[in-house]
Amino acid sequence: MIVSSTLVVAVPSTAQAATGLEVRSNVVAVERPDSTGHHPLYLYAVCKGSKTCSGTATLVQGGLVKTTSYSIKGGKSGYLKAYWNKAAAQPTELGKIDAFKRTFTWTPKGASKKSKSIWLEPRIYSRRIQGQVRGPASSRIKDLQVSKWVVSGLRSSRVSTAPVGSDGRFDIGSSALGRNNSPGAAYRLSVSAVVDGTEREWFWLGSTTGSGFADGGGGWIRDAAVVRVQKAGDFQADFAYGTVSGRLTGTGSAGADVRVLTPPPSYPSRSSDRRGLDVPYCANEFGRVRTDDAGRYSVTFVPRPDAVRYRYMVDFEPAGALRGAVIISDGNVVDSCQAAIKYTRDMSDLLGFPSGSETLPVGDVSTSADQRSLTINGNTLKGGSVHDRWTTLREYSVGRKILESPIVAEGYANSSGNKTFAARPGKYWVEVGRRTSCSAWYPSIYSNNYLYHKGGERGSERWKTVGGSVPEYSTSYRYGYVKRNPPKGYKGWMYRDVCKAVGAGKYVLITVGAGDRTVDVTNPRGGTISGRVTRVGGKSNKEMLVTAYSTDGKKVLRSAYSSRSGGFVIRGLASGSYKIVVNADSWRGISRSFSGKKSVKAKAGKNVSAGTLRFKG
Known part of the structure; x- marks a missing residue:
């Protein structure tokens, strides 16, 4: 009996027979002989229809015949077992290596015999x-x-x-x-x-x-x-x-960081996977070095196709203040990995190993090629925080959401709100006060954050905790902790993923041409969402992270954590609809269910109440 492609001892079936058996094997391998000296054969077959296909099967080979029974359930596939007897072979076939022809017959229960020519060949294991x-x-x-x-x-x-x-x-x-x-x-x-x-x-x-x-x-x-x-x-x-080599010239060329990048053979279907590429949404890294004192670099062990394939780009970050860029064919320089593939995954402008060569020579490229001075004057907000001066330069691309456009430069403006970038000719989104998130050490009413370690993968989060003025782990210093006593009324410090801003943020589309450019951008005052968090079972509702985020690809998320009474105020919101997320872990963002408003429509310059959010976890 054979059921669903699983071989079982052959016995007649009592199920009602069907005549829909289709033998699909054309070439069948001869297995090693069993204890009787016969060589088993297995022919793939499909039972069409809903009724079980059963009957007998035989390989025709002279007077020596060994008949087996089969049974395959309706709509399933399986293998019919037959035997080849080497003693019955023609003399010319005994030493044959290539395939030879035989006739296979099967007789469905209650129906006439059917046959098919098949080729036999030695089994290769x-x-x-x-x-x-x-x-x-x-x-x-x-x-x-x-x-x-x-x-x-x-x-x-x-x-x-x-x-x-x-x-x-x-x-x-x-x-x-x-x-x-x-x-x-x-x-x-x-x-x-x-x-x-x-x-x-x-x-x-x-x-x-x-x-x-x-x-x-x-x-x-x-x-x-x-x-x-x-x-x-x-x-x-x-x-x-192979090896990709070249030389950078100009300011910052010595000690520059150089990477060889390659777009994946096919881009993942899930956005989360595309975001996980070494260069998000664009490419993976296949080697990284620093240039020597003369600006020379040589990146080896880079995958090399036997045929010419234009798959490579060289990303460089000069030492010092100059902004990095990406080198493509003929020594041309573009702003980013996305620009190198024209935002459409077009690789026609990329670099390729010459035919038969193990070296891809890039040549000399200036670190300051085509750079222009771009100064952003961002008007500061009264009562604003340092994060309201955060300035970002994104490369514009057709059809791509603003927050998905590649960042080519960013940083804090000075106290007057001014920030100067080096930019190459092209279109850019200039953003002021639109930093999505930022992490820092905030004073806490708790001496540790053990409250947050219950459940999930939070045990490794304890390095964020500082009891009093002493960090529990040296890792805290790597994340910017400075030893100091907490303010009055607080017991310790915690590393929180919270970016406090007052402004709603502003973005404008600008063009950089042949000369230097100055752009004025005003950061307007944002709206606020206020409310209160409660927790069931007497658990604490203090210092819980509450986040408002939008999915339109234009508005940045904002966060705040609750006060001693559970109250919260999320500031710096541009007008629009926001989803509300409550969680107790500012690093991993493990959200918890709650009852209350799940979305709120904010308005710049105004406050909107989210009411009470009853936290269940």
Whole structure:
């Protein structure tokens, strides 16, 4: 009996027969002989209709016949088992390696016999996965290894690793073929090495037929090409890498930070995954170095396709005050990774390894190429905070929400509200007082934040706590803690993800042309949302984070935390509708359910009450 592609001992079925059996196998592999000397065969079949398909099956081969029974449930698939007797083969077939033809018959219960010609071939149980890692010899690259991975749903696991020999060759071992010599299970491959003292790893892209053709590499396992062994021979999966080199000239060229970036082979469908790229929504990083005293850089172990592919860009950040940029073809400079791909994932302007070359020469590029001075005069607000002077320069792109446009420069304006950027010709969103969030140490009525550690993944959050004037963990200093006593009425300090602003923020679209430019931007006073948080069961409603956010891609979110009485006031809101989120964890943002208003319409310069929010968690 065969049910749902699972082989069971063959016995007649008592279910009502159906005549909808379709045998789909055309080439069948001859298995090793069983204890009787017969060689099992398995033919894939589908039972069409709702009734069970049952009957008998035979491989026709002279006078030696071995009949089996089958049963497959309606609408399911399975395998019919038959046997080949080597003793009944023609003399010319006994030593044959290639396929030879036979007739397979099956007789459905209550129906006439049916037949089909099939080809038999020797069973191949496994093939090896092997290949070569090709690239320029360099003492900068050590401990080359190739790993095999399996992917199951959202989980991926490294199952084996093989060293790369001095000749560049590797052998990751045998992999089983499927039934009837069908391709084996799906794997992915990665290559890793210690490059300039740092471990690097990327995933194989190449010919899925196992021809050895290398087509570059992917930053994530989901970028990798699928490796399946096939009956034709061992699977050859070659890796190829090269070196991207060039020189920066001008101010900040010595000690500049240089990265080689590559857009993924295909962009993830989920926005959260695209945001998770090394350069959000744009590309992954395949190497990073600092320039030497002469501005020279050489980034090696970069995936290199065997065919010319324009996939690379060089991102640089000069040492000092100059703003970074991205180098594309012919030494041209653009503002950002998104600009390099024209915001449409167009790679025609990117860099590519010359045919047959292991080196991609970029040439000399000036760090100040095409830069103009852009001064923003942001009128300050009476009673505003330092965050009202936060100034951002975003690169404009058609069809992209403002808050999703890439930030090319940002920082605090001076006390007069002035901020100067270096900008290249193009269109920009200039924003004043629109910082989405910022973190700082705020005084707390609690000596620790253990209250926030109950549930979820909050145990690791204790480094935020400072009891009195002494931090619990040295990590606190890395996040800007300065040892000092808390103000009167407070017991300690906590690192809170809260950005207090008064202004609603202002954004304008401007164009930078051939000369320097000055832009005046007024930050208007924002609206407020006030209310009170209560908690059931006598739990504290103090210092809980309350956030108002919009999904229109134009308005920034604002936050506040509740007072000793549970009251809160969220300030600096532009006019519009906001959703309300209440949580007790300012770092991970683990929201909790509550009853009360879930959305509020704010108006600049006015206060709106959210009423009482009853916190349940």
